[in-house]
Amino acid sequence: MDSVTLFFTGALLAVGIYWFLCVLGPAERKGKRAIDLSGGSISAEKVQDNYKQYWSFFRRPKEIETADKVPDFVDTFYNLVTDIYEWGWGQSFHFSPHIPGKSHKDATRLHEEMAVDLIQVKPGQKILDVGCGVGGPMRAIASHSRANVVGITINEYQVNRARLHNKKAGLDALCEVVCGNFLQMPFDDNTFDGAYSIEATCHAPKLEEVYAEIYRVLKPGSMYVSYEWVTTEKFKAEDDEHVEVIQGIERGDALPGLRAYVDIAETAKRVGFEIVKEKDLAAPPAHPWWNRLKMGRLAYWRNHVVVQILSAVGVAPKGTVDVHDMLFKTADYLTRGGETGIFSPMHMILCRKPVTSTPKESS
Numbered sequence: 188m189d190s191v192t193l194f195f196t197g198a199l200l201a202v203g204i205y206w207f208l209c210v211l212g213p214a215e216r217k218g219k220r221a222i223d224l225s226g227g228s229i230s231a232e233k234v235q236d237n238y239k240q241y242w243s244f245f246r247r248p249k250e251i252e253t254a255d256k257v258p259d260f261v262d263t264f265y266n267l268v269t270d271i272y273e274w275g276w277g278q279s280f281h282f283s284p285h286i287p288g289k290s291h292k293d294a295t296r297l298h299e300e301m302a303v304d305l306i307q308v309k310p311g312q313k314i315l316d317v318g319c320g321v322g323g324p325m326r327a328i329a330s331h332s333r334a335n336v337v338g339i340t341i342n343e344y345q346v347n348r349a350r351l352h353n354k355k356a357g358l359d360a361l362c363e364v365v366c367g368n369f370l371q372m373p374f375d376d377n378t379f380d381g382a383y384s385i386e387a388t389c390h391a392p393k394l395e396e397v398y399a400e401i402y403r404v405l406k407p408g409s410m411y412v413s414y415e416w417v418t419t420e421k422f423k424a425e426d427d428e429h430v431e432v433i434q435g436i437e438r439g440d441a442l443p444g445l446r447a448y449v450d451i452a453e454t455a456k457r458v459g460f461e462i463v464k465e466k467d468l469a470a471p472p473a474h475p476w477w478n479r480l481k482m483g484r485l486a487y488w489r490n491h492v493v494v495q496i497l498s499a500v501g502v503a504p505k506g507t508v509d510v511h512d513m514l515f516k517t518a519d520y521l522t523r524g525g526e527t528g529i530f531s532p533m534h535m536i537l538c539r540k541p542v543t544s545t546p547k548e549s550s
């Protein structure tokens with residue numbers, strides 16, 4: 188090859204790599220930059236070990252069922268995935284039904300605003316975001332309702348990210364973030380005028396425990412809405428493919444065990460709530476929530492190459508490739524869960540704490 192051909196081949200290759208890594212952009216343009224991917228509060232050299240530790244929980248399923256170990260296991264998971272989620276998805280860590288003609292961003296915001304509209308809060312009232320992530324929903328809800336939102340998350344890294352985003356958005360006067368366990372919240376009884384949880388209580392080892400805590404901190408007469416992850420009536424425990432998909436979702440999303448949709452209202456009633464409304468927001472005529480995951484496949488494959496390069500040159504911590512690979516596979520299980528209709532991430536339940544009554548005895 189003469190030097191001119193060599194020069195042009197090299198230049199073409201360089202432009203190709205630049206286009207692939209930089210111009211094509213992340214799956215979600217507003218996310219974090221790839222070069223900033225970290226292991227959350229875990230130091231770079233410990234990311235790989237923590238990933239192995241995370242997987243080892245699934246080799247000992249009994250431990251996942253041990254309630255007191257679950258918050259630590261969930262905390263490790265969010266140290267590993269938070270940056271990748273922000274980079275490739277955005278600041279709201281949940282799904283929403285596809286809305287024809289609307290962007291993912293708008294569909295996400297509308298799904299969040301629906302939650303606060305359902306609990307009917309007034310400007311200036313104080314509401315609780317149970318499992319707030321880095322605060323995407325909290326900011327949308329505070330802007331829409333002008334209520335004061337207090338978010339709680341088990342993951343300290345997320346607390347710092349959420350506070351940073353709140354400040355940047357000029358919403359830090361309305362949004363507060365607390366690091367803590369939603370199974371034992373650091374709030375007095377009867378504190379909040381409303382509460383919501385978006386795809387977060389699925390991490391609780393026993394749903395009853397988190398619902399009882401939410402019930403305790405709500406003022407009598409106020410409302411709570413939750414978007415729950417559930418198996419639907421289409422799930423058949425004797426179908427091997429169904430079981431494979433559900434276990435794939437549990438492993439890739441730090442879940443101690445997915446619940447059946449029928450258990451949600453039963454649990455809410457058991458802790459003392461009145462059920463105002465219950466609806467699977469994923470059911471037709473809603474458009475598929477998993478469209479976004481499916482459409483992103485090419486970008487995720489590209490992300491995988493980016494992560495491999497960054498990890499090889501020491502910019503991203505070792506172990507990031509494993510975590511990304513796990514998420515890549517999880518996206519496929521989630522899509523299959525949606526397509527078969529055996530899984531919903533948005534089984535909505537709207538409850539009220541009665542004006543006069545005491546919590547029911549837990550069984």
Ligand SMILES: C=C(CC[C@@H](C)[C@H]1CC[C@H]2C3=CC[C@H]4[C@H](C)[C@@H](O)CC[C@]4(C)[C@H]3CC[C@]12C)C(C)C
Pocket residue numbers: 214271272274275276279280281282386387389440441483486487488490491511514515517518521
């Ligand atoms: C409610 C929960 C999280 C739900 C979703 C926000 C996340 C579930 C699976 C995640 C992702 C899968 C594939 C990733 C992709 C390979 C990567 O390149 C970019 C990020 C992903 C798209 C990532 C983004 C967040 C999810 C969609 C659970 C945990 C209860």
Ligand SMILES: C[S@@+](CC[C@H](N)C(=O)[O-])C[C@H]1O[C@@H](n2cnc3c(N)ncnc32)[C@H](O)[C@@H]1O
Pocket residue numbers: 258261265278279280281317318319320321322323324339340341342345367368369370384385386387388390391
């Ligand atoms: C999938 S994220 C959803 C975050 C947020 N609701 C959103 O939609 O962007 C689940 C959240 O629940 C939080 N979480 C899980 N278990 C928790 C626990 N025991 N106590 C407090 N937060 C918890 C996680 O830290 C994370 O912030």
